[in-house]
Amino acid sequence: MSERTRKRTQVADVDRSLYDFTYSEEGYERYDDGLTPDIVRSISAKKDEPDWMLQMRLAALDTYHAKEMAPNWGPSIAGLDMDHISTYVSPKTKQAKDWDDVPDDIKTTFERLGIPEAERESLAGVGAQYDSEIVYHNMREEVAKDGVIYTTIEDALHDPQWEPVVHEYFGKLIPPADHKFAALHYAVWSGGSFVYVPAGVKVEYPLQSYFRLNAEGAGQFEHTLIIVEEGADLHFIEGCSAPKYYEANLHAGAVELFVKDRARLRYSTIENWSKNMYNLNTKRARVAADAKMEWVSGSFGSHVSYLYPTTILAGDRSSCEFSGITFAGATQDLDTGCKVILNGADTTASVDTKSISKDGGCNTFRSSVVVGRGAANARASVSCQSLMLDDISRSDTIPAMDVRNATANVGHEATIGRISDDTVLYLMSRGCSEAEARTMVVGGFANPVSKELPLEYAVEMNNLIKLEMEGAIG
């Protein structure tokens, strides 16, 4: 009887050769492992920074050393040995405005990731970071003409017009004392983006920054600072990937987003770090009156993630929408979610997340909704759907709500499901193989998130899902 039932086999790992390639870092400037004031000083000196930035770095380093090895409430980060993480690795190149001027190995990397092609077809501007430094930055002329600034923080600091702006906003939304890895970030940050959209300007095409960590045993600490002035509109996309190494890599970036009155900012992320990455990233947005913040987030990679983009709805009638999907496979423990703080009156927040667990992967969805005393008639809804693809994976949902205004309306729903045998049979009896049937169901599950992305990124996300699903069933 049993020999008639078809056998299923599990394949240990997935072919991720698309992302999994490396180039030699010979000739690169790589700072010693570990963390000392000397390293911080030399990073700052190399960037020729204003003194306030150096002082901020040194103070942050003290904070970092003073804080306990947090966190102790989520996935283990015991495999992360800070004495063996190089905080600064710089490719031997200057920033280019033309892909032809980017060194061949780096250019090939980004070409394989489809970045120059995407720029030609559908983006208003592109930044590409390789290890610790931005190697390419360019923006369409018509966007620049509108007064939009899209550059690195380093360059903004060297511009007398923008240095005071950076000084005013940098580190204000995420203070260095926020948590241990925020402190680390401010001590050794390098690269990232500075975006300024003047009042009333609607940027038609998205801007995109791509972060690639090539060096083994290194950290990436880019800082993204975006200011969208009153009535302006921007879509910003970040993409991340890294090849697989045996030694741990660390990503501790910071993203600070200021959305002014009546403005709209959409921030989309496709993250596919390799599975030796500790992704301890901090993202935060402050949203003023009648403004709107939209997050779209696809997390596929990393060994351990702690990631909870936070939205502060400060202004009355401001709103935020969060759509996210997390895919945890073998060896992955991903603790993700989002936080919303509703302080203004008549604010609304809508959170819709999905998680997929497979091959023993762990997903924890953590959400926090805080409704302040002044947030009359605030409305928040949180929905979390989990899909388990086998019996050895794990999925937990931990929602927290703190409501201090009696007129607020807060709701939460969570579901955990599996792919039913009847669904697989239905699709198979129309000609799909079992693997195709499962991939189709998972793709459908992720569809509400991927359809929020621009087409080419939706395609990339679907490809990542296929990549993760491939070889699962033999």
Place this chain on the structure above:
Amino acid sequence: MSNHLLRVSGLFAGTEDKPILHDVSLSLGARETHVLMGPNGAGKSTLGRVIMGDPAYQVTDGSIQFDGCDITDQSADKRSLAGIFLSYQAPVEVPGVPLYSYLRTITQKRPELKMTARKFRARVGEIAEQLDMDSSFITRELNVGFSGGEKKKIEMLQLLLLQPKLAILDETDSGLDVDALSVVSRGIEAYRAACDGTLLIITHNTRILERLSVDQTHVMVRGRLVAEGPGSLIDDIDAHGFEQFERAAEGTDAQ
């Protein structure tokens, strides 16, 4: 007998803990229309699913031959590509999967149905018109939020698109839904006109068969085929019910 499209011989099958089908033998010739009838719970739907290759059921003895090949151990997708189609009484909903791209995917799996995107769109439109479907259905997700009658239309749409050699229509539950009934009748007519394949209609409702010329009727009771006759057997069942066959089955069970 070699010109039989489907040949089920001495089939025993069931779930892990419960045998359902006992010694079932059935032969369907090309272009024939067969009807499988029987009281509730007789195992009719199970037979349809076993022919389709549902892994929830295990074949413990006997064999299934289709188009000259032994398919007893084949998976459902292989059987589908070989030309077997099963229309479900309650099709599953698959959230997030756009109906149109799903239809394109399952059509492209079949080399004999290769066509351009443009031709495909025209073909879907044509079938939708035949089935009197609202054009908005195409932008929706596979079976999600459709009524029973609409789901039936989507099943018939797939039947007409894929043009299988053998269509098994499981209509055991749709007996009382007049809408669904007329959809299925229309689907059957269009299928007949388009590819003249073989039909096995599973039902316990005779209205669906009124406008159909049936070659053979099979009666199943408690997992056994207890009677076989011409199309006119349906009228007899209509008039007298299944009691006579149930009595006969008791005799078989006792042996």
